[in-house]
Amino acid sequence: MEILQQILVLITFLIAVGYLFTKFIWMPPFMRKNEKVKACGVSGCGCD
Numbered sequence: 868m869e870i871l872q873q874i875l876v877l878i879t880f881l882i883a884v885g886y887l888f889t890k891f892i893w894m895p896p897f898m899r900k901n902e903k904v905k906a907c908g909v910s911g912c913g914c915d
Contacts, residue, residue, distance in 0.1 A: 889895065
């Protein structure tokens, strides 16, 4: 039973480290939101 508890703690730790890594260091391309720049004169909206 003790080894199962250690495995669960290790899995929880790895998930937490993975979350912090993707949050603060590197975001994989498939997790990025599509951010479009809508600045005046860039999008061609006629607001120049």
